[in-house]
Amino acid sequence: MSRRTRVTSRLSYSRITDLVVPRSRYSSMIATCSGRRTNPARARRSVHTETDPQRPAAGITHTHMPTAPSSRGQWRRSAMPRRAMPGRSRRVPGVKSVAVYVTPAHQFLLGMAMSLRRRTALLHWARRHGAAVIEDDYDSEFRFGGRPVETLHSLDGGRHVIYVGSFSKVMLPSLRLGFLTAPAPLRRALRTAKYATDWHTTVPTQAALARFIDDGLLARHIRRMRNIYATRHDVLTRTLTGRFAELTELVPSAAGLHVTAFTRGPLADAQALADHAAGARASGVAIHTLAEIAASRRARPGLVFGYGSISARDIEPGLDRLLRP
Structure with missing residues (x-):
């Protein structure tokens, strides 16, 4: 050196x-x-x-x-x-x-x-x-x-x-x-x-x-990644509150790399949701239920959607595979 x-x-x-x-x-x-x-x-x-x-x-x-x-x-x-x-x-x-x-x-x-x-x-x-x-x-x-x-x-x-x-x-x-x-x-x-x-x-x-x-490279990197994540966040929340509003109740969040939604309708039952999530994983969709991550196993039925490593164009197809019967 x-x-x-x-x-x-x-x-x-x-x-x-x-x-x-x-x-x-x-x-x-x-x-x-x-x-x-x-x-x-x-x-x-x-x-x-x-x-x-x-x-x-x-x-x-x-x-x-x-x-x-x-x-x-x-x-x-x-x-x-x-x-x-x-x-x-x-x-x-x-x-x-x-x-x-x-x-x-x-x-x-x-x-x-x-x-x-x-x-x-x-x-x-x-x-x-x-x-x-x-x-x-x-x-x-x-x-x-x-x-x-x-x-x-x-x-x-x-x-x-x-x-x-x-x-x-x-x-x-x-x-x-x-x-x-x-x-x-x-x-x-x-x-x-x-x-x-x-x-x-x-x-x-x-x-x-x-x-x-x-x-100044960290500041530049954060600005760039914030725009990318904001786009993914917008696509995910807009799809959940639009096409899948009958199945999900979005928890408001304006930061981070994931959002959470409580499930309702046919997915309101904890066991039905766990089975549905297992089937989604088998088809290649990475997803976690609230019960799998929360400290209490009595957590309200819901899903945690991470978007840190998925492109914006793949979010809607992934939600289709996850939430559609």
Whole structure:
């Protein structure tokens, strides 16, 4: 490696914490102060660090359910007592809770955003009880309508919110890089936990990402992909609310890479829906029911439609194969 290449990589890496988190100006407008960021690591690894089975449990952790199976698995493997907090619950956690894990910009898997009133109530609770809120801001760069949802971290000023983000959906799944923004009292413990868990994240990849951001290529990529995903989102929602309105009740969502719809009519029965989905898979349609992903097996019958890896022209034919008798 030439000296010029080494210096360039070093300069890019030295700026990475100043480049990574402000990337959210394309989505959540997160406000940060120097020193509050940790070097990028896998976002799910960040969750693992927070829920390490070797750490003693000091209270109850609430998770905003339903949530992504990968994150839910981290909580199940941890030693911390936990309780599910329903996605549409109006309650705040109990006094004994020490942390709450939420996805307020695009709740997985129903897709709605947490209202400002509920976000404010959650932050009041965290301040009152000295608890932490872990905010997973996954795929919020892809918002197709309305104003960006202000992050809990910005509303809180970084006092009680641990903000977690990832580049896996923004760029590509094999890029296992993310970042974590933590309040000052937690930074030393988080750095120690990160070091004990996997020492460090690969430096060359971080340096390359810093250069990619610094050259404005990430912003250009997000703008391009947002237009592509917006087209797919429009085709999918328009078809579900039009041709298949008698079979589906769309859950309003204006962000992310999937939409959810409750089923009705002949597909309102859970077993009938499961059999129908199994038949669709056999014919080459990739689909999941709500019951397969939700934390509770008593989930209302419904389907989760992902459009991250399907072209817009294939969406309607796929829905025909899935929903037509």
